[in-house]
Amino acid sequence: MSELNLILLGPPGAGKGTQAERLTDDFNLPYIATGNILRAAVQEGTELGRQAQGFMTAGELVPDEVIIGVILEAVEGPAARDGFLLDGFPRSTGQADALGEGLERLERRLTAALLIDVPDEDVVRRLSGRRVSVKTGRVYHVEFDPPKHEGRCDVDGSRLVQRDDDKPETVRHRLEVYRTSTLPLVAYYEERGSLRRFDGTRSPTEVHDHIRATIATLRLEDEL
Numbered sequence: 325m326s327e328l329n330l331i332l333l334g335p336p337g338a339g340k341g342t343q344a345e346r347l348t349d350d351f352n353l354p355y356i357a358t359g360n361i362l363r364a365a366v367q368e369g370t371e372l373g374r375q376a377q378g379f380m381t382a383g384e385l386v387p388d389e390v391i392i393g394v395i396l397e398a399v400e401g402p403a404a405r406d407g408f409l410l411d412g413f414p415r416s417t418g419q420a421d422a423l424g425e426g427l428e429r430l431e432r433r434l435t436a437a438l439l440i441d442v443p444d445e446d447v448v449r450r451l452s453g454r455r456v457s458v459k460t461g462r463v464y465h466v467e468f469d470p471p472k473h474e475g476r477c478d479v480d481g482s483r484l485v486q487r488d489d490d491k492p493e494t495v496r497h498r499l500e501v502y503r504t505s506t507l508p509l510v511a512y513y514e515e516r517g518s519l520r521r522f523d524g525t526r527s528p529t530e531v532h533d534h535i536r537a538t539i540a541t542l543r544l545e546d547e548l
């Protein structure tokens with residue numbers, strides 16, 4: 325079976341985490357989400373968390389020298405030997421170059437960059453209604469994907485909270501940062517023939533069906 329080395333691209337709130345949860349189940353891929361790694365580090369009070377916290381709360385990118393080593397270590401580690409799903413990395417051309425070089429060292433290549441696109445007005449609405457379980461990390465939306473019992477996770481009943489960086493003014497700044505630093509990666513991966521686009525305004529199930537079918541086709545093409 326050919327390996328799947330995938331990255332998820334898209335603005336904040338595009339639904340990357342929502343889709344990742346489904347895709348890792350479908351394809352049994354290790355899920356490497358920079359945002360989750362960094363938030364866990366902040367909560368545990370590690371050196372990484374200490375370096376990242378201020379940038380995250382302000383909606384800024386954590387500097388490349390803080391994040392690149394951490395993510396390459398995960399990509400090059402034994403758990404990701406047969407493939408990976410990266411969410412939130414790369415977010416700048418410097419990070420994309422570092423990932424490309426890391427894969428080259430391992431004689432591997434990127435299977436695809438999966439871009440989930442949504443307009444700014446959807447982003448603000450989605451992030452202001454997002455709630456996350458403090459224990460399981462499962463993501464909900466008060467309107468689009470509500471839990472069965474208000475404020476409680478369906479999985480284990482744990483408390484649902486709003487992320488610090490989901491305040492409207494921080495969301496607007498995150499969108500600016502996305503446009504300046506991350507959007508150039510769309511052209512970057514398009515030029516390399518790796519980009520696949522998905523309409524993120526569709527329902528989570530429709531977006532999922534489309535991405536899953538695309539990955540299945542890519543895998544088939546790779547095996548021919």
Ligand code: AP5
Nearest residue numbers: 336337338339340341342358359380386412450454465528
């Ligand atoms: P990170 O956690 O990666 O945040 P992000 O990229 O801004 O993405 P989000 O998690 O906000 O959104 P998502 O696309 O996963 O959407 P979700 O599925 O939750 O990064 C946070 C911070 O960490 C950064 O700001 C930065 O400081 C730092 N950082 C991370 N990586 C870094 C890097 N590489 N370099 C430097 N710094 C880095 O969905 C959102 C909501 O919409 C949910 O409520 C969901 O239920 C709902 N929803 C999802 N899909 C749909 C749909 N189709 N229709 C309706 N609602 C939907």
